Amino acid sequence: MSVYLQHEEVQLEQNKRMIALKRARELKSRISGYLSNKANIPNGFEVQGEYNRAKDKLMKFFQAGEEQWNDWHWQMANRIRDARVLSQLVDLDPEEINAIERVGRQYRWAVSPYYMALAMAGGVKGPIWLQAVPSIEEIKDCSGLEDPMGEEFTSPAPGITRRYPDRLIINVTNQCAMYCRHCQRRRNIGEIDVHKPRKVLEAALQYVRENEEIRDVLITGGDALLLPDKQIDWLLSELDNIPHVEIKRIGTRTPVTMPQRITPELCAILESHPPIYINSQFNHPLEVTPEAKKACDMLVKAGVVLGNQAVLLKNINNNPDVMKRLNQSLLQIRVRPYYIFHAKAVKGTRHFITGVDEGITIMDQLRGYTSGLAVPTYIINAPNGYGKTPVLPQYIIENKNNHVTLRTWEKRIIPYNVKGKP
Structure with a gap:
């Protein structure tokens, strides 16, 4: 040369x-x-000092030790559900106490000590607090619906919700470790915790047996993991014995609100019934804590596939940077961001609902700006039980005769021939 x-x-x-x-x-x-x-935008790992101080205060209040704190039965038995108790943990003025009591008479509330410590660490009126503690806005909302999803009209058998051709929901309980203020099923919470009777679960299982197109069953509530271990084992065993059921899914927020529920005993049960997929609901980076990571690690080691279904909530996560930090933090604890749900128009939750344009803007600032693994699908649930509808920014400007005009994540307008010809 x-x-x-x-x-x-x-x-x-x-x-x-x-x-x-x-x-x-x-x-x-x-x-x-x-x-x-x-x-x-700290995540839960970065506020451990504040969390530990709040935890110590709660343990002192309840006269509890570390062993009790790590026992999920203790967490359930000591949920904070009274404004006067809350005011002994956090400085609240009389007007705030009165507002919580007024809402509580109409909508039940309860918060696990673990999640309350996290709410205290995030600050009064912070993103964790807003999800857990009643707001006077709940009883000012007269525009929402009790059941915007029309679940009462999509229940062909006891305990069943069916919206799709090959999958359905079995609703097993109304109990939760923490009653989210934005809950889509707040109409079911009632005054007491109630698991579905055995006869209801048996009727639901029989419906699954009789409909061979059902290959995917979601067990939810309430929170499905608040069933006793033996009942979870029985229910999963029954589904395993139905030949056409290919996968089981579990809906739970316990890794977020009460990670102590994820025990070696529970994980041994889940490991014995593969394949199991669990979708949780982390809504803010502060919820991604060392305790949540430990719970998720245990589930992953048990062979469970983890996903996250966040809800887009005003003043909590309706910000591209917050959602990006959340999703990146989730990937670090091996939870795959799956959906961002547009908040449903449930009565008492109007103050959480954003505009759809905010969701689209968030998606626009995720795609290309972070790894694809950290980009969930933005979903609006069609009213009356007609299912999930994906909502995307407009990336195709024109599509004509194999020639497509694209708008890239950087908003560059680029012509593209789908057959690669000039």
Whole structure:
């Protein structure tokens, strides 16, 4: 090779490198805003000092030790559900106490000590507090519906909700470790915790047996993991014995609100009934704590596949940077972001509902700006039980005769021939 050609090749490589470095600077500039804001969006690992101080205060109040704190039965028995008790843990003025009591007379509330410690760490009126503690806005809402999903009209058998051709829900309990203020089934909470009677579960199982197209069963509530271990084992065994049921799913928020529920005994049961998929509901980075990680690690080691179904909530996570931090934190504890649900128009929850444009903006700021694993699907549930509808930013500007005009994640408008021809 001549000296001239060698020089040309060196010059070509240098030009390529200069182009690549310029592009790298462009990409870096696109994430600089998030990186500078990230410090203002801590996850649960980064508030351990505040959490531990709140935990110590709660343990002292309940005269409990570490062993009791780590016992999920103790957590359930000592849920905070009284405004006067709450006021002994957190400074509340009389008006705030009165508001909580007024709401509590209409809508039940209860918070596990673990989640209350996290709410205290995040601050009064912070994103965890707002999910857990009643707000006067709940009883000002006269526009919502008790059952916007029309579940009462999509229940062909006791305990069953069916919206799709090949899958259905078995609702097993109204009990939760914490009654989320944005709950879609708050009409079912009632005044006492009630698991579905055995006869209801047997009727639901019989419906599954009689309908061979059902290959996917979701066990939910309430919180499905608040059933006793033996009942969970029995229910999963019954589903295992139905030949056409291919997978079982469990809906639970216990990894978020009471990770102590994830015990070695429970994990041994889940491990014996593969394949099992669990979707939880982490809504804010503060919920991703060392305790939540420990629970998720145990579930993963038991062979459970973990996903997350966040709900888009005003003043909690309706911000692209918050949602990005949440999803990236979830991947670090091996939970795959699956859905972002647009909040349903449930009576008493109007103050949580955002505009759809906010959800689209969040999706626009996730795609391309973070790994695809951290990009869930934004979903609006069609009213009256007609199912999940994905909502996406507009990426196809024109589609005509194999020629597509694309809008990329950087908002570049680019022509594309689907057959690769000029």
